[in-house]
Amino acid sequence: DTGVSQDPRHKITKRGQNVTFRCDPISEHNRLYWYRQTLGQGPEFLTYFQNEAQLEKSRLLSDRFSAERPKGSFSTLEIQRTEQGDSAMYLCASSSTWGSEQYFGPGTRLTVT
């Protein structure tokens, strides 16, 4: 197993455009998490899934953000009408059960110009 992978690694977009990121968790991991890390800060929780069910969303996740995990495997995070404040590193993590270690992917760095 190669660990959690994310695609793309870098994304530059213009303000107002939509972007979509993909996360592939470690196979057989039921739980998948999204975090956002801005410059000089620690990662902040956005949302998580148990299989295909989205169980919690942070207040950081505005209406412009949507996350899916349609078949309980990979997940996508879409940002509509991007703003400069959305520029950040978006991290995905997965774990096998509640409370077990979360393994992080390399992240997708988004720059909104």
Place this chain on the structure above:
Amino acid sequence: GNSVTQMEGPVTLSEEAFLTINCTYTATGYPSLFWYVQYPGEGLQLLLKATKADDKGSNKGFEATYRKETTSFHLEKGSVQVSDSAVYFCALSSLEDDKIIFGKGTRLHILP
């Protein structure tokens, strides 16, 4: 709500120096505590963890002890190396929810 406070960086040390990075937390109940490390250009990696009071987590020469009485989880290493240069995050998770709460991170520079 739950939170983590860690010493601000950057911290610059010479090789073989003793390292301490302070971390305190606020949480209800009995959280699990972690130190994560982020090397340049790489993703977050779990460095060590402790799940109950007085537990000591250790890995790669780093140690941290879960101190409930002082709500602290300070990271220590007796002799740092240039390869330890990275950003270190203190973090917690609680039994009530499964998300990790991170501190702001401490950048560590080790000079040869």
